[in-house]
Amino acid sequence: QSALTQPASVSGSPGQSLTISCTGTSSDVGGYNYVSWYQQHPGKAPKLMIYDVSNRPSGVSNRFSGSKSGNTASLTISGLQAEDEGDYYCSSYTDSVTFWVFGGGTKVTVL
Amino acid sequence: QVQLQESGPGLVKPSETLSLTCAVSGHSISSGYYWGWIRQSPGKGLEWIVSMYHSGNTYYNPSLKSRVTISIDTSKNQLSLRLSSVTAADTAVYYCARQILLTAPDAFDIWGQGTVVTVSS
Numbered sequence: 642q643s644a645l646t647q648p649a650s651v652s653g654s655p656g657q658s659l660t661i662s663c664t665g666t667s668s669d670v671g672g673y674n675y676v677s678w679y680q681q682h683p684g685k686a687p688k689l690m691i692y693d694v695s696n697r698p699s700g701v702s703n704r705f706s707g708s709k710s711g712n713t714a715s716l717t718i719s720g721l722q723a724e725d726e727g728d729y730y731c732s733s734y735t736d737s738v739t740f741w742v743f744g745g746g747t748k749v750t751v752l
Numbered sequence: 753q754v755q756l757q758e759s760g761p762g763l764v765k766p767s768e769t770l771s772l773t774c775a776v777s778g779h780s781i782s783s784g785y786y787w788g789w790i791r792q793s794p795g796k797g798l799e800w801i802v803s804m805y806h807s808g809n810t811y812y813n814p815s816l817k818s819r820v821t822i823s824i825d826t827s828k829n830q831l832s833l834r835l836s837s838v839t840a841a842d843t844a845v846y847y848c849a850r851q852i853l854l855t856a857p858d859a860f861d862i863w864g865q866g867t868v869v870t871v872s873s
Contacts, residue, residue, distance in 0.1 A: 675858055675859070679798075686847055686865055687798065687847070730797060739800070740813070741857075744797070
């Protein structure tokens, strides 16, 4: 069982917006702004999409945005495109034993 | 352009030691970032293993710490991972990754393509 909880799957139609949640505790998501999000296509390495809750690395589309409220972080994809299909993982620093933890992943399907 | 490339044997026998190398190009391993290893078991999520700074400061996943050795060779610009006493549960894709360092080690911004390791006799 992953330390951070994500929905197993979400779906949306092209052009729509969708949001993926990532729920942790005050020891990780709620206590620190070291939340990041990764996109993974089948057979490929993860790609950093958001770091420090809401910062986008250079080259990442501004259709991707991050936020946090309490112990839950969120990734929003606006203007959904077919290329956005894949698995998305959240991650956070934690002051419990493990230092960095990942969520179980969310499969995004574009209908 | 920063690139990371993992290499190592794809098959390891149970109880033996898994050894992987990550060659870094386009960036000095000695400057300004942590370097880490993350793995992904078949059909499963991501698990952070270990992160290291070139000066030697290291963070370990406690569940693996007793079996993990990480090292950085600045002359070769590469990092290495050794995982001892492997079992089938260690079968996974192993990724090396660069870790942003701001006020503290942060997100993993550059990843290698990953290398598949199977533990089987």
